[in-house]
Amino acid sequence: MKLILAQGNPGAEYEKTRHNVGFLAIDSYAKEKGVEYQQKPKFFADIAELTDGEKVLLVKPLTYYNDTGKAARTLADFYKVEPHDILVIHDELALPFGTLRTREKGSDAGNNGIKSLNAHLGEHYARIRVGTSNELADKMTPFDFVLSKFSSEELEKLQSDIFPKINDLIDDFIAGTHVSTSHKL
Secondary structure (H helix, E strand, C coil), rough: CEEEEECCCCCCHHHHHHHHHHHHHHHHHHHHHHHCCEEEHCEEEEEEEEEECCCCEEECCCCCCCHHHHHHHHHHHHHHCHHHHHHEEEEEEECCCCEEEEECCCCCCHHHHHHHHHHHHHCCEEEEEEECCCHHHHHCCHHHCCCCEEEHHHHEEEEEHHHHHHHHHCCCCCCHHCCEEEEEE
């Protein structure tokens, strides 16, 4: 079994914000696979289920970004999923918009959502880091920037170039291909 967990914040006010690129990406994947989410309060998450050789859960925690470890731990315990079978998709302020980096483990590097996940799971789970930085990042506080909305041009690039690549990376993870790499799209 695999858990694909996206970082983000629930609620309409956070839709299409940089901090929610994980939610946007996993929604793209769910749409491609033709699966829909169901709210699962006991897991603190919206979850879509698919079978791709094995059971795969697409998870959007409802705990807010900085406490996603709570949902991840609850799911991992219930389904007995080891950290190496968990993939997390999250925004990365330190990377330029359009850059994707994958890692098999690592520290939180100042990301509070990853800090929560590391506290609940340890550091040995895979990640897709989605670069969100642009020229506005230097003109705003980090807090305001990550909660700012993507431009229409950025949203178009996410849909046309970045999410298809993320979908391929998710498929690779599910198939057991764990490759650390960097992509500039």
